[in-house]
Amino acid sequence: MKVQARIFIILISLVALLFVPRLFSMDYYMHMFVMSEIYAVLALSLALIVGFSGQVSMGHAAFYGIGAYVSALLSVNFGLSFWVTIWIAGFAAGLVSFMIGVLVLRLRGHFLAITTAFFGILVGLVFNNWIGVTNGPMGVAGIPRPAPLNLPGFTVAIQTRAHYYYLGLAFAVMVAFLVYRLVNSRIGNALIAIRENEELARSIGINAMAYKVLAFSIGGGLAGMAGSFYAHYILFISPVTFTVAESINMLVMIIFGGMSTLFGPILGAVFLTVLPEFLRMAGSLRLVIYGVALVVFIIWMPLGVWGSLKSFWLGRRQASLSEAGESQEHS
Amino acid sequence: MITVFMQQALNGVVLGCIYALTALGLSLVFGILEVANFAHGELYMLGAFMALFATKLVGAPFFIALLISMSIMAVFGALTERVVFRPIVGKPMINSMLLSFGLSTALANLALFFFKADPRKIDSGLADIRFRFLGLYVTAERLSVLVLSIALVALLAWFIQYTKTGKAMRAISQDRVAAQLAGINVRRIYSVTFAISGALAAAAGTMVGAIFFVSPEMGFSVVLKSFVVIILGGFGSIRGVILAAIIIGLAESLGGGYISYAYKDAYPFLLLVLLFMLRPQGLIGGRRS
Numbered sequence: 001m002k003v004q005a006r007i008f009i010i011l012i013s014l015v016a017l018l019f020v021p022r023l024f025s026m027d028y029y030m031h032m033f034v035m036s037e038i039y040a041v042l043a044l045s046l047a048l049i050v051g052f053s054g055q056v057s058m059g060h061a062a063f064y065g066i067g068a069y070v071s072a073l074l075s076v077n078f079g080l081s082f083w084v085t086i087w088i089a090g091f092a093a094g095l096v097s098f099m100i101g102v103l104v105l106r107l108r109g110h111f112l113a114i115t116t117a118f119f120g121i122l123v124g125l126v127f128n129n130w131i132g133v134t135n136g137p138m139g140v141a142g143i144p145r146p147a148p149l150n151l152p153g154f155t156v157a158i159q160t161r162a163h164y165y166y167l168g169l170a171f172a173v174m175v176a177f178l179v180y181r182l183v184n185s186r187i188g189n190a191l192i193a194i195r196e197n198e199e200l201a202r203s204i205g206i207n208a209m210a211y212k213v214l215a216f217s218i219g220g221g222l223a224g225m226a227g228s229f230y231a232h233y234i235l236f237i238s239p240v241t242f243t244v245a246e247s248i249n250m251l252v253m254i255i256f257g258g259m260s261t262l263f264g265p266i267l268g269a270v271f272l273t274v275l276p277e278f279l280r281m282a283g284s285l286r287l288v289i290y291g292v293a294l295v296v297f298i299i300w301m302p303l304g305v306w307g308s309l310k311s312f313w314l315g316r317r318q319a320s321l322s323e324a325g326e327s328q329e330h331s
Numbered sequence: 332m333i334t335v336f337m338q339q340a341l342n343g344v345v346l347g348c349i350y351a352l353t354a355l356g357l358s359l360v361f362g363i364l365e366v367a368n369f370a371h372g373e374l375y376m377l378g379a380f381m382a383l384f385a386t387k388l389v390g391a392p393f394f395i396a397l398l399i400s401m402s403i404m405a406v407f408g409a410l411t412e413r414v415v416f417r418p419i420v421g422k423p424m425i426n427s428m429l430l431s432f433g434l435s436t437a438l439a440n441l442a443l444f445f446f447k448a449d450p451r452k453i454d455s456g457l458a459d460i461r462f463r464f465l466g467l468y469v470t471a472e473r474l475s476v477l478v479l480s481i482a483l484v485a486l487l488a489w490f491i492q493y494t495k496t497g498k499a500m501r502a503i504s505q506d507r508v509a510a511q512l513a514g515i516n517v518r519r520i521y522s523v524t525f526a527i528s529g530a531l532a533a534a535a536g537t538m539v540g541a542i543f544f545v546s547p548e549m550g551f552s553v554v555l556k557s558f559v560v561i562i563l564g565g566f567g568s569i570r571g572v573i574l575a576a577i578i579i580g581l582a583e584s585l586g587g588g589y590i591s592y593a594y595k596d597a598y599p600f601l602l603l604v605l606l607f608m609l610r611p612q613g614l615i616g617g618r619r620s
């Protein structure tokens with residue numbers, strides 16, 4: 001696709017997204033859309049780690065949780081504003097993920113995945129048991145909403161779900177832009193080189209460890225900021241939100257849409273936030289259906305919905321395709 | 332003081348034996364199919380339930396129940412391999428991870444739906460027999476866990492080392508294509524591997540069900556700890572896995588007794604981190620990723 005056409009499509013869809021609150025005024029729908037935005041940020045940040053640098057992390061929810069707790073505790077105990085704590089939360093989660101990254105990123109494949117999963121469990125244990133600070137399983141309640149936003153000329157109080165929707169949209173778009181710039185820079189090239197062949201990348205002078213840690217820290221930091229947004233939206237957090245199952249849910253999101261693209265994780269985040277809502281009527285068998293659906297999906301669509309459709313389509317018109325044309329294009 | 336310590340250590344060793352059984356099955360599947368099977372814990376959980384039903388409903392004695400549950404889970408393991416895992420062998424590892432996680436979620440919640448969440452205990456009839464040894468109390472139950480685990484591990488080691496199927500398994504884990512070229516029926520070995528891993532998991536689950544409890548959510552933490560055991564013990568080495576399993580069991584038991592019980596699931600992770608810092612060269616591995 002031509003670059004101009006792409007920018008045009010993105011602008012059109014952004015304008016369309018601005019009108020979503022007008023079309024769906026019910027609180028229930030708006031809640032799903034705000035959650036989709038939070039998950040879009042999480043999926044993008046995880047795609048930076050898993051999709052672009054090829055390091056499978058099963059502990060992403062830990063950074064999400066660290067961000068949420070740091071932000072919530074700072075604003076509940078010290079009265080700091082959301083506009084300050086979201087940065088502190090992002091920095092704290094980024095710092096933790098930097099330290100963990102230095103320790104574990106020399107591992108590869110399954111070993112890395114399992115170790116990060118254990119880190120997720122460890123963080124969950126701390127949330128549950130460090131009762132003096134985190135209030136344990138009871139969670140942190142009474143988190144204040146973000147302070148009114150002073151824009152030049154007028155002031156917006158962040159009260160309704162629609163306000164959160166616009167705030168979340170701005171947040172998600174900024175994160176998408178950041179990740180886009182990142183993966184299309186020299187850093188992104190280095191990350192993709194590491195994903196494809198780490199030895200080869202190192203042989204041409206790429207400091208693989210440094211780049212992997214960088215991607216891991218940025219991803220963790222962004223997840224922390226998403227956690228902060230979540231805390232100040234739901235106004236209550238507890239350890240049950242930030243489990244390994246949640247990390248795996250994020251992985252499913254990025255593989256659902258196709259993980260080495262920017263559009264894929266966003267698509268996966270929205271679908272996997274909205275689709276499970278339809279399963280509510282299944283009651284206690286909801287998770288059984290989720291599990292079976294996951295199995296079927298991985299067997300039949302190993303490349304994600306987007307990738308599998310694309311390869312199906314390409315397979316059908318393979319004969320008519322010239323070699324070097326569109327099929328070389330990745331994202 | 333010293334008796335308490337010894338008692339905790341003994342409990343740790345018993346726990347370690349159970350981790351060794353689950354970790355060995357997991358490491359077989361990992362070595363031969365290159366699949367990280369997160370649903371392994373569910374084989375362990377279902378095995379425990381099978382033994383529970385065998386003792387409760389049929390009235391089978393404990394050891395017969397153990398055999399029943401091992402055979403049912405062997406068949407079930409081979410079946411899951413055929414239906415679920417075979418289509419994705421050779422695909423990227425994230426696919427097999429998410430697939431097995433989906434399977435694990437489905438099985439655990441099905442068990443929750445049918446068997447309900449209240450923890451139950453397998454009655455082995457051995458809990459009341461106690462031995463006194465150097466001031467330590469050992470129930471016949473724990474003793475039989477020790478003996479059974481050692482017997483099963485020895486059997487597995489013999490099987491892998493000396494039988495034709497065992498040799499084929501080793502060949503595949505070294506080089507799948509070469510093994511196939513040499514005329515080994517790779518698919519049959521996949522099924523056999525999953526059957527063995529299911530049977531070992533069922534044995535471990537049954538023993539845990541006799542000492543502690545049986546519940547639908549018992550699987551996931553065990554599978555993660557078994558993975559830690561494999562990482563610590565080194566991939567593909569039975570001796571390393573056993574040693575690591577006992578270290579993890581001891582760390583959990585002694586750490587839970589002396590440091591903090593609430594954090595007992597954190598000790599395996601801390602051990603891993605310690606290992607990375609002190610002996611990174613031992614773990615650069617991942618040659619199969």
